[in-house]
Amino acid sequence: MRLSTYILDNIEPILQEWEDFAKTLFPADQSITVKELRDHASKVLVAIAHDLERSQTSTVQSDKSKGLLVKDDEINTAAEDHGIQRVIQGLSIIEMIREYRALRASVIRLFSKSDRAILLSDPNDLVRFNEAIDQEVAESVYTYSTYKDKQTRIFESMLSSIPDLSYTLDLDGNITYMNLAMTYLYDKPKHEILGKAIYNTNMPAVADMREHIQYIIKTKKECHGEVVYKDKSGNHHFF
Numbered sequence: 121m122r123l124s125t126y127i128l129d130n131i132e133p134i135l136q137e138w139e140d141f142a143k144t145l146f147p148a149d150q151s152i153t154v155k156e157l158r159d160h161a162s163k164v165l166v167a168i169a170h171d172l173e174r175s176q177t178s179t180v181q182s183d184k185s186k187g188l189l190v191k192d193d194e195i196n197t198a199a200e201d202h203g204i205q206r207v208i209q210g211l212s213i214i215e216m217i218r219e220y221r222a223l224r225a226s227v228i229r230l231f232s233k234s235d236r237a238i239l240l241s242d243p244n245d246l247v248r249f250n251e252a253i254d255q256e257v258a259e260s261v262y263t264y265s266t267y268k269d270k271q272t273r274i275f276e277s278m279l280s281s282i283p284d285l286s287y288t289l290d291l292d293g294n295i296t297y298m299n300l301a302m303t304y305l306y307d308k309p310k311h312e313i314l315g316k317a318i319y320n321t322n323m324p325a326v327a328d329m330r331e332h333i334q335y336i337i338k339t340k341k342e343c344h345g346e347v348v349y350k351d352k353s354g355n356h357h358f359f
């Protein structure tokens with residue numbers, strides 16, 4: 121039996137095992153449906169099965185084994201869709217890779233537990249299956265990164281052009297981003313401010329800000345308020 125035939129004939133138990141794992145990656149409060157979970161995995165499995173059924177040159181096989189992107193419309197489309205959806209759904213790139221590892225493990229584990237009479241008619245199928253998974257991972261990671269970078273550039277362009285003071289902090293209170301309005305306020309180049317703790321700046325109400333940040337980290341809830349900053353010229357700025 122070809123591995124491709126086994127995958128297509130047993131796609132439901134494979135999806136069920138993968139679904140049980142995938143659910144653990146999403147926050148409990150995130151409304152992700154079983155259909156959404158299964159759709160992309162199903163497309164990936166079908167694309168891989170079809171890939172196994174096609175002949176391939178030694179060059180293509182070598183490129184896949186090295187994690188290089190190989191032109192394959194069906195596999196590329198499934199991987200691109202998966203990468204973009206996982207950005208939109210808030211998964212990290214590491215969690216997305218874990219999905220593929222789980223999918224690979226599910227297929228191999230279930231196949232190994234199947235009837236001992238089932239033997240691969242082509243022993244090379246397992247090698248090609250792993251290469252196909254690696255190709256999916258490479259394509260998904262590329263698409264995920266490209267899409268996320270595009271979102272970041274658009275978001276940063278929007279923030280940079282508005283007059284409102286905007287900045288982001290990491291969990292330790294270090295400034296990781298600030299828009300042009302914020303840079304002008306400090307009258308310093310951005311590289312002298314980024315990475316420094318906001319608690320060490322001349323920002324007013326530092327004690328209150330530290331308390332609010334800790335509240336947000338602990339509860340994961342929004343915190344609304346207003347901070348007034350008076351610059352050297354006596355102008356008031358509101359955060």
